[in-house]
Amino acid sequence: MSLVQIDDLCVTYGATTALSRVSLRIDPGEIVTIVGPNGSGKTSLLRAIIGAIKPFKGQVSHARDLKIGYVPQKLHIDETLPITVSRFLNLQGGVTAADILHALSQAGVAQLQKAQLSQLSGGQFQRVLLARALIAKPDLLLLDEATQGLDQRGSASFYQQIETVRNTTGCAVLMISHELHVVMSASDRVICLNSHICCEGTPAVVASAPEYRALFGSGTGGALALYRHEHDHGHDHADHQHAQTKAADQ
Secondary structure (H helix, E strand, O other), X not given: OOOEEEEEEEEEEOOEEEEEEEEEEEOOOOXXXXXXXXXXXXXXXXXXXXXOOOOOEEEEEEOOOOOEEEEOOOOOOOOOOOOEHHHHHOOOOOOOHHHHHHHHHHOOOHHHOOOEHHHOOHHHHHHHHHHHHHOOOOOXXXXXXXXXXXXXXXXXXXXXXXXHHHHHHOOEEEEEEOOHHHHHXXXXXXXXXXXXXXXXXXXXXXXXXXXXXXXXXXXXXXHHHHHHHHHHOOOOHHHHHHHHHHHHOO
């Protein structure tokens, strides 16, 4: 049974149509990426899934007792606020120190438990937001442009961590991104959105689809191939871990 089933979804803002007749599903354990240009309805789709907006038409159905974790584009924190990562992750209460450490470990930043939030780099802070989403042990993890502002190496490292999270927890992942060449190779399925679904399939199928190329051009194919080579190339495990740790610090 699907975790989320969307049928004929239409979302409007006044006279503007954000989403038109969108139908899709998210199955357990899969990584699905939504790509599309600015204004294509990606964030509206995410908001409809979590129930933050009411569809003009259509239906969004959740599996029974579905738990959703959410990683936002960014979260503004007062830099003068003296708060540690551990305290930040327990703001809502009811979380044990063991839960916090486990979530940080899953996000690849267990060493940041006692760090001051204001002292974190952009990449480290996004990992902490990932840990925050993982504490509740979600069935579905939603990421809305979660690496916005990170460089390519930092983004690649973050998405590799997402793959690790999926592989170790079994949760499904729905990602929204414009970083096509980075995020697509971490995906089982890609959906190209421009108010409606233009095309969908494996990353290779979508990258070569005329509808995708019409939106993004043919140049992204080379970047995707380059990232695939970097992603799939065999590494010494220690070197690979060092690269990931370095990237997370950026």
